[in-house]
Amino acid sequence: MEVAAFYGFSILAIASALFILFSKNLIYGAFALFLAFLGVAALYVLAGADFLGVTQIMIYVGGILVLLIFGIMLTQKTKSDDPKVHNRVEILIKREIWGFLIGTGLFVFLIKIIISADFKMAGDSISSKSTIKTIGVELMTSHLLPFEIAAILLLVTLVGAAYLAMNRNPAS
Amino acid sequence: MTSIPIHHYLIVAAALFCIGLAIAITKRHFIGILLGIELMLNAVNINLVAFSRYDPERLSGQLFALFVIVVAAAEVTVALAIILRVYGYFKSVDPDEVDELKQ
Known part of the structure; x- marks a missing residue:
């Protein structure tokens, strides 16, 4: 059952990636990227990373993909009625x-x-319990400095992106 | 949980990484290149998570993957802002046509 799920989601991810590679329309590519992200999230869950799987869906699908689709739609070159011309x-x-x-x-x-x-795995394999507690404790103890740096990075990114994308010439 | 050997995760990640690299090379569109880069970052994260399966006490790989996701989100935001500015200035999203700082 688990093996079937693993191969199914792997094939889903790789097939959607190939579709992005061969599709001429970027909007279709963005929607295929959605399927690829879902497949990767399922692979995370199958590898025992439940928290990362949910994070992947929330950040990538909820944030990054929406931003990318916004970007594609805002940079359309031609206005025409032929649907095949758009985003080509x-x-x-x-x-x-x-x-x-x-x-x-x-x-x-x-x-x-x-x-x-030839990998020799020293540690025990992960058990079926949730990883949220371990990740939270690690983030707040031994990985506190990278955690704070990530917070500052996100703040700087927010301000910088808003400033960069600001329309400085209202006439155009 | 251990029925799938780690090689299979690595092979899937290698395939996704190479497809992402090919996308980033072939697409003549800034956002197409970004799609490829996102796919490559995801493939790397699969590797990290797969190795983190054997480290249940500390989960270093999963924490690293978490930070990779955060940095990827920041990178995409800034890249899209720059793409919008470049598009407003050059009226083009083709990296071959945008090769000067000033027109």
């Missing part, structure tokens, strides 16, 4: 070849490394 991304054949070569080359390289690697 022209891809040069040279870039296609380079992307294919680099992607498959890196994939073969990584697969060789993963197959030849």
Whole structure:
């Protein structure tokens, strides 16, 4: 059952990623990215990270994906009635070849490394209990400094993004 | 919980990472490149979470993945703000056409 779920969600994530790669319309790509994020969240849960799975859905699907779709819609070039023209991304054949070569080359390289690697896991495997308590305690004790830095980073990002995206020329 | 070997997680993550890299290379659109980068960050997070399965007392991998998610959110926000400014100035989202700081 668990094995079937793992392979099902893996195939879902990889198939949606391939759909983004081959689709010409960025809006479809963004919606396929939604499916890919859901598949990755399911993989987190299957690996015993329940809190991270929920965080992934909340932040990526609720925040980042909505922002990306806003960005795609705000940067539309052409206004026309033909639905196939909107958001089209022209891809040069040279870039296609380079992307294919680099992607498959890196994939073969990584697969060789993963197959030849022999991991000896020292610790016990995770039990079925929730990870929220451990994550909370770790965040508030040994990882307190990165936690605070992340908070400041988010504040700076908020102010900076609002300032950058501000329309300085109201006439245009 | 341990029925799936860790190699399978790593192979899925490697496939997602390479697809994300190919997306970031081939798309001629700033937001298309961002989609690829997001996919690559997710693939890295799968690796971290998969290794964190064997570290139930401290969960270092999951904490690292949490910080990666936070930084990814910050990165996307700033990148979109910059893309909107660049689009307002150059009227283009093609990285090949935007190669100067000033027009």
